[in-house]
Amino acid sequence: MKIAIISDTHFGYARFEEDSYIQAENAFLDADNKADLIIYAGDVFDTKTPKLETLSRAVDILKRVKKPIFAIHGNHERRSKGMINPAQLLATTGLFRYLHGEAISFEKNGQPLQIFGMGNVPEELASIALKKSIERFAPNSNAFKILVLHQSIKELIPHAKEEISLEELEALPFDLIINGHIHGSVIKLGGRFIIPGSTVVTQLKKDETSSRGYILYDTEKKKHEFIEIKCRKFFYEEFDFKEANISDIKNTVEQKIRELKKLDEQAIIRIKIKGTAREGIKPGDLSFASEERVYIDNHLDATTLKDKLEKIRNIKEQKLSVKELAIKELEDKVKDKITLFSPRELFEKLVIGTDETLEYLKNDKG
Ligand SMILES: [Mn+2]
Numbered sequence: 425m426k427i428a429i430i431s432d433t434h435f436g437y438a439r440f441e442e443d444s445y446i447q448a449e450n451a452f453l454d455a456d457n458k459a460d461l462i463i464y465a466g467d468v469f470d471t472k473t474p475k476l477e478t479l480s481r482a483v484d485i486l487k488r489v490k491k492p493i494f495a496i497h498g499n500h501e502r503r504s505k506g507m508i509n510p511a512q513l514l515a516t517t518g519l520f521r522y523l524h525g526e527a528i529s530f531e532k533n534g535q536p537l538q539i540f541g542m543g544n545v546p547e548e549l550a551s552i553a554l555k556k557s558i559e560r561f562a563p564n565s566n567a568f569k570i571l572v573l574h575q576s577i578k579e580l581i582p583h584a585k586e587e588i589s590l591e592e593l594e595a596l597p598f599d600l601i602i603n604g605h606i607h608g609s610v611i612k613l614g615g616r617f618i619i620p621g622s623t624v625v626t627q628l629k630k631d632e633t634s635s636r637g638y639i640l641y642d643t644e645k646k647k648h649e650f651i652e653i654k655c656r657k658f659f660y661e662e663f664d665f666k667e668a669n670i671s672d673i674k675n676t677v678e679q680k681i682r683e684l685k686k687l688d689e690q691a692i693i694r695i696k697i698k699g700t701a702r703e704g705i706k707p708g709d710l711s712f713a714s715e716e717r718v719y720i721d722n723h724l725d726a727t728t729l730k731d732k733l734e735k736i737r738n739i740k741e742q743k744l745s746v747k748e749l750a751i752k753e754l755e756d757k758v759k760d761k762i763t764l765f766s767p768r769e770l771f772e773k774l775v776i777g778t779d780e781t782l783e784y785l786k787n788d789k790g
Pocket of ligand 1: 432467
């Protein structure tokens with residue numbers, strides 16, 4: 425049996441909305457030709473309450489797929505208990521089967537299959553929620569058993585805390601463990617753990633520069649294959665300058681943009697500038713003409729020792745509260761740079777808690 429694994433289509437993602445539809449369509453139609461069934465590992469939509477136009481586009485794409493689809497919701501769609509999330513809503517149309525804390529049995533050419541799905545839950549609850557819901561799962565020894573999740577994984581992220589681990593997943597009675605959430609494709613546990621990656625670029629992170637696509641898994645051979653889909657190219661470049669002049673920085677970056685555009689005029693380009701500029705230069709002095717799909721992050725540290733001493737003196741004189749100090753520090757750090765959040769709002773969210781902060785950052789970053 426051949427299983428297609430598709431994830432993180434982020435239908436309606438505002439920055440590259442057309443890409444979100446076109447690239448998901450490329451993946452689904454190709455998978456429909458090659459696989460017996462499709463597993464959809466969450467973040468179907470980019471938001472909890474997508475526009476009607478977005479719902480309509482998603483329906484248009486999915487109704488062209490003939491093979492059965494089994495889906496879970498992702499963190500972008502998760503809503504409070506008792507509320508309907510958009511993946512659940514779509515399931516009521518019969519376009520796919522929605523699973524959350526439950527298993528479904530399926531048979532194809534005499535081969536039984538069990539799919540257990542659990543949609544995204546807060547990371548610190550993932551381990552216990554999975555343990556609890558699996559108690560109700562009765563494994564069939566003849567069946568090929570699949571677990572579908574949409575969570576962070578301890579071993580795959582920096583600064584991990586209470587995320588679910590590969591180690592505990594490995595011990596569970598499943599032949600194949602599928603996860604969404606992470607936008608670059610990851611294969612672990614000798615091919616037993618599979619993340620297909622997103623079909624659209626949303627985070628503008630380095631790991632999204634790899635090809636977009638889906639995974640085709642053969643249950644007999646226990647082998648997987650990454651199927652690349654036609655999609656918009658994404659280039660990510662980082663520059664680390666040392667005591668550089670503004671004109672040198674500007675020329676280097678602009679030349680790189682021209683070079684990349686020559687490779688692909690339609691590509692998304694993100695350039696991160698780090699390091700130090702010559703004394704007396706403020707990051708605000710560096711500006712670039714705005715170009716479609718070109719994102720420049722200025723992380724230059726232009727502060728000299730003299731500036732730093734002066735800042736400490738000013739802070740002492742102003743007698744600011746710890747909170748105001750923290751906000752001021754954040755504001756100074758991101759001043760005149762291209763940022764995706766407001767320092768004051770971010771600080772307020774940090775005071776409320778980690779969940780609020782992550783939610784805030786995710787909402788802004790996609
Ligand atoms: Mn996602």
